Amino acid sequence: MKTKSSKARVEICSILSEYLKSWFVENPYDFVICDEHGDFISPVNFQERIRDTVKKLDIKFHYHMLRHTYATELMVAGVNPIVVRDLLRHSTVNTTWNVYTHPSRDDQRKALDGLYDDEAELLDKKMKIKLK
Numbered sequence: 001m002k003t004k005s006s007k008a009r010v011e012i013c014s015i016l017s018e019y020l021k022s023w024f025v026e027n028p029y030d031f032v033i034c035d036e037h038g039d040f041i042s043p044v045n046f047q048e049r050i051r052d053t054v055k056k057l058d059i060k061f062h063y064h065m066l067r068h069t070y071a072t073e074l075m076v077a078g079v080n081p082i083v084v085r086d087l088l089r090h091s092t093v094n095t096t097w098n099v100y101t102h103p104s105r106d107d108q109r110k111a112l113d114g115l116y117d118d119e120a121e122l123l124d125k126k127m128k129i130k131l132k
Contacts (some may be wrong), residue, residue, distance in 0.1 A: 008089060071100035076107050 012020075020032065029038030033046060041049075047063065054061045067088060074084045075097075085096040103111075 010089075011087065068100050068102060071096060072102050075101045075103065 023032065031038065031040055033041055035041055050061070050063050071084055071088055074087065075081075081093050081097055084101075085093045088096055088100060090096045090100075
């Protein structure tokens, strides 16, 4: 852990909770991520294994990228920024929003189009009436 506060309860969604419950029926060990003997894999060793795997697959990936994806997906889903900050255990919303979220142009377009959904439906109805 980076700091003492890094060791904390982390909320997970119901779907993941159910998946993990079924995983532990099959997995006889105490850890979700462990070696073939059920022993804890340190973050450094885990990172090395991932680095070796992505190198073999010739892809650009670092497991920390998952935090950025998680933050962005929560933002796109419209989750309150304070909740996203808490879920990522950041001290400030500024870090969460300015460093960890990466909205795409498509996300921006959907947000703008979503502002006018009601007006677009009304305009569409008016246009259909005029065409009759």
